[in-house]
């Protein structure tokens with residue numbers, strides 16, 4: 040039984056040694072308890088620090104360590120994809136390099152797959168301790184909105200940390216899309232998932248790679264990738280405004296017939312023009328989002344470009 044651990048790393052030179060130490064400890068335990076062998080796949084997402092050097096060095100001293108290094112920063116989603124594609128294990132786990140996803144949960148997750156007929160053991164954190172309150176607020180809103188609009192079940196507080204059976208990994212890899220929103224993809228492919236909960240842990244070293252703005256754009260990506268409801272909303276708003284305009288036309292004709300036509304009311308006219316053009320721009324923006332994503336899909340560019348792997352290190 041081989042377990043692949045996929046770890047996307049972007050500027051993680053501080054955290055990586057801690058991570059390696061901890062995962063080795065857990066691997067040893069699980070070798071004894073479950074007879075599991077491991078491979079660790081570090082995906083260096085175009086780091087600007089010594090992450091790659093550390094990965095190379097770890098590979099030199101431990102044959103279980105593999106690495107893939109990108110030609111530039113392609114984002115965490117690309118890292119996850121590259122890792123899943125490279126993984127050879129019967130079971131594949133992915134986790135962050137900062138120990139916010141405690142490797143100590145792995146035995147419990149593996150038990151769920153081995154003894155309870157689940158295909159996947161996923162984790163969610165029960166709180167958002169150590170996170171700015173506005174970020175938590177927007178995160179909650181995002182989960183509410185996307186779950187109303189999309190049929191992929193996206194769990195609030197879900198981490199990307201999960202252990203999957205080979206068949207689920209293959210299902211995920213069979214999705215060819217360029218815009219990859221993993222949280223949605225995991226939900227969309229289905230399979231039986233067991234949710235384990237744990238209290239949020241703060242990162243062991245280094246700092247977070249996500250700014251508020253980056254997260255905001257990422258959330259838009261999720262919405263566009265997993266639901267077309269905003270397009271329907273645009274049409275509905277169009278219909279509502281047409282209906283409103285019709286009522287107003289009738290009202291004004293009747294009023295003119297009854298009371299004559301004193302010319303007044305241009306301020307209200309200006310307000311209406313502003314409102315309507317605002318709505319129009321908004322709807323055009325929504326359309327534009329989908330068009331942009333379609334454009335990126337149609338280009339068929341690779342999701343990531345590899346600069347070096349452990350195979351190069353050996354050659």
Ligand code: UDP
Pocket residue numbers: 046047048049050051084112113114115118134135136137139242246247248249
């Ligand atoms: N990460 C990555 N590419 C990026 C940004 C992040 O591979 O462009 C990795 C990062 O190295 C870490 C994981 O994704 O292993 C989660 O990032 P981080 O801990 O900064 O996010 P947070 O936990 O604060 O949401």
Ligand code: MG
Pocket residue numbers: 135137139242247
């Ligand atoms: Mg983190």
